[in-house]
Amino acid sequence: MENVNLEGKLSGMHVNGESHMGGNNKDNADATLNDVQITCFTEDLHDATLHFQIIRFSKQIYAWIGCNSAKFGHLYAAAPTRPNNSISVTSLLGGNADNTGSSMARRLVLKMGLSVVLACNIPKDSPILEATAERKLIERLKILGYIRTGPHQHPG
Amino acid sequence: MNTTSTSTLTTHFPVGHKKTSVVIKENKTDVIVCRYDDYFMVMVTQLGCVGTILHARKEEGILVDPTFSVSVIFGKRDEPLLVAFGRQLIEHISFCGSSRPLVLTVGLKDHSPGTLKEIISVVLENRLW
Numbered sequence: 001m002e003n004v005n006l007e008g009k010l011s012g013m014h015v016n017g018e019s020h021m022g023g024n025n026k027d028n029a030d031a032t033l034n035d036v037q038i039t040c041f042t043e044d045l046h047d048a049t050l051h052f053q054i055i056r057f058s059k060q061i062y063a064w065i066g067c068n069s070a071k072f073g074h075l076y077a078a079a080p081t082r083p084n085n086s087i088s089v090t091s092l093l094g095g096n097a098d099n100t101g102s103s104m105a106r107r108l109v110l111k112m113g114l115s116v117v118l119a120c121n122i123p124k125d126s127p128i129l130e131a132t133a134e135r136k137l138i139e140r141l142k143i144l145g146y147i148r149t150g151p152h153q154h155p156g
Numbered sequence: 157m158n159t160t161s162t163s164t165l166t167t168h169f170p171v172g173h174k175k176t177s178v179v180i181k182e183n184k185t186d187v188i189v190c191r192y193d194d195y196f197m198v199m200v201t202q203l204g205c206v207g208t209i210l211h212a213r214k215e216e217g218i219l220v221d222p223t224f225s226v227s228v229i230f231g232k233r234d235e236p237l238l239v240a241f242g243r244q245l246i247e248h249i250s251f252c253g254s255s256r257p258l259v260l261t262v263g264l265k266d267h268s269p270g271t272l273k274e275i276i277s278v279v280l281e282n283r284l285w
Contacts, residue, residue, distance in 0.1 A: 036177070036186045036201070040169045053171055055188060058204030064192075070170035072195035075259065077209075077230055092209060092229045093259070117206050117261075 039144060043136050050133050056146060061112065064119040065101075065133050073121025078105035080115070093119075100130045104137075111138060111147050174282040180274050183265050187275070191284040196249060199261045200275055207263020208232045210239065212246035214255055222250055238262050241272050245279065254285045 039054040051066035066073070074095030081088040089106045101120035108116045122130055141147045173190040183202045190197040201207060208231030215223045226242040242260045249258060264271065 036175060036188065038173060038175055038188070040171065040173075042169060051170055053169075053173075053190070055199070057186075057201060057206065060205040062199070062206060064171070064190075066170065066192075070193040072192040072197070072259070075209075075229075090230075093211060115205070117209075 037144075039140065041140065045129075045132065048129055050129075050136060052133075052137055052140065054137075054140065054144070054146075056144070060115050060117065061108070061141075061146060062117045062119075063108070063137060065122060065137065067122045067126075067129065067133070069121065071121045073119050074101055075117070075119045076102050076105040078102075078109045078116050078118070080109060080113070092117075100124050100126065104130065104134050107134065108138075108141075112141065114146075172284055174284060176278060176282050178274075178278055180271055181266060181268075183271075185264075185275065185278075187278050187282060189279065189282050189284050194256060195259055196254075196256055196285060197259045197261075198245060198279055200279070201261070201263040202265045203263035205263050206261045208235070208238055208261065210242040210260040210262070211257065212242040212260060213257035214246060214250045216255070224250070235267055237267055237269060237272055241276065244276055248280065248283075249285045252283075252285045256285070 037056045039052075039056075041052050043050045043052070049068050051070065053064040055062040064072070074091065075093035076089060076091055076095065078087055078089040080086070087106045087109045089102050091102060095101060100122045101118055104120065105116050105118040108118065120133075122133055138147065171190055171192055173188060175186070175188045177184060177186050179185065185200065185202050188197075188199040190199075199206065209229050210226060211229050212224065212226040215225055217223060224243060224246050226239050226246065228239065232238065241262065242258065245260060246258050249256065
């Protein structure tokens with residue numbers, strides 16, 4: 001008899017949280033996706049200090065990487081372009097196609113599938129520093145959920 | 157005009173920024189102002205992307221009155237009001253005593269003078285110069 005009573009009580013319960021699903025939660029999620037989010041952090045390496053600023057828009061990401069200073073550096077834009085979604089990169093301020101930052105911008109687009117505007121003042125001829133900066137940036141982008149791992153990456 | 161603002165000018169991170177969001181003619185408009193060592197950056201968007209990018213700087217010369225150079229480096233090159241927008245901001249930066257150049261990004265649904273006027277006032281309220 002006790003079991004029947006318990007089952008009756010259980011069948012009368014419903015899990016709280018269903019009220020959170022539906023319109024309000026979707027609106028909150030949409031609002032969050034449409035909000036601009038700014039993330040700033042610093043990584044201290046033994047021979048350099050790297051500063052990172054990530055500004056996430058709903059359709060694009062801006063990132064700045066500073067090496068030992070807050071100088072703006074060179075500015076690049078990269079995006080998937082027609083006809084076959086290959087990645088195009090252009091230098092907008094300073095720099096040229098083979099500077100630090102241009103290849104990094106390209107790889108960011110490959111990983112995220114979003115167009116990227118990247119400013120970077122890492123000195124040229126510093127491949128290890130460049131690779132470290134890119135790794136740190138991508139790690140943070142993954143933590144923030146801006147990069148999805150696995151089959152969602154841009155095919156390039 | 158509904159406004160929500162955040163700002164961080166902490167000494168820990170070397171780049172200060174201010175972010176605000178306003179509604180202009182029913183369009184949600186995000187405005188971000190950043191201060192780097194050698195640049196100011198102003199980002200204005202209604203589109204969820206950076207949009208057109210302009211570069212503005214004061215040209216040092218021998219004349220008493222400064223001259224300014226504003227150019228579109230990415231995006232729409234046929235919107236003169238965007239260049240005028242950049243010009244107003246770089247003049248204001250110069251008037252406030254800074255000679256840093258400006259990177260201005262503008263992604264708008266509406267490029268009318270009234271909208272740009274409101275955006276300019278929002279930027280100046282949140283300026284970092």
